[in-house]
Amino acid sequence: MYFLLPFSGAGLAVLFFLIARGLSSQPVNVQSSVDGYAAMAALVGMFSQQALAKLKQIAEGFFSAAEKGKDQAVIASSPKLVSVAPAQGSTSGGTKVIITGISLKAVSQVLLDGLPATRMSVDSDTQITAEVPAHLAGKVDVEAVTIGGQKLSLTGAFVYVDPIPSPGIQPINPTTETPVGAAAGRDGQ
Numbered sequence: 213m214y215f216l217l218p219f220s221g222a223g224l225a226v227l228f229f230l231i232a233r234g235l236s237s238q239p240v241n242v243q244s245s246v247d248g249y250a251a252m253a254a255l256v257g258m259f260s261q262q263a264l265a266k267l268k269q270i271a272e273g274f275f276s277a278a279e280k281g282k283d284q285a286v287i288a289s290s291p292k293l294v295s296v297a298p299a300q301g302s303t304s305g306g307t308k309v310i311i312t313g314i315s316l317k318a319v320s321q322v323l324l325d326g327l328p329a330t331r332m333s334v335d336s337d338t339q340i341t342a343e344v345p346a347h348l349a350g351k352v353d354v355e356a357v358t359i360g361g362q363k364l365s366l367t368g369a370f371v372y373v374d375p376i377p378s379p380g381i382q383p384i385n386p387t388t389e390t391p392v393g394a395a396a397g398r399d400g401q
């Protein structure tokens with residue numbers, strides 16, 4: 213086993229050299245020679261247990277997950293649609309809806325059943341205001357498309373309904389209906 217130490221030392225020496233060269237901010241002008249690697253291998257081979265322990269410590273620190281609450285990297289949450297309000301509108305279009313969600317700043321387009329909203333604005337990272345286009349009655353999917361082309365979807369989130377006629381003056385057909393208070397005929401009959 214002892215005779216393997218120089219060989220394992222050579223491998224560790226190369227690994228240490230590459231790590232040291234990679235961590236250096238200055239360009240390293242090193243003439244590669246067999247003698248230099250042999251000397252480094254001999255030194256590392258003599259302390260291979262310590263070298264292995266140090267490499268193991270470096271590797272564990274590099275590849276292990278950070279302790280909870282100590283991760284300094286900020287992970288952006290992926291965009292997501294949450295709700296649409298109001299959830300219904302007229303088939304003639306024009307209903308202003310507020311779409312809420314997560315990470316919506318990158319949304320570039322809102323679609324209802326594949327049709328683009330007539331007006332759209334990203335109000336904040338959690339809210340979009342859009343005006344729905346005209347469509348036939350029924351449930352439709354609401355989609356948002358990000359600048360990168362990612363599609364976010366809420367299935368059946370908006371319902372188009374036929375407009376209810378207002379109760380007011382109703383039109384009459386003069387050929388079939390007689391207006392209230394009108395004479396029955398020319399002769400007053």
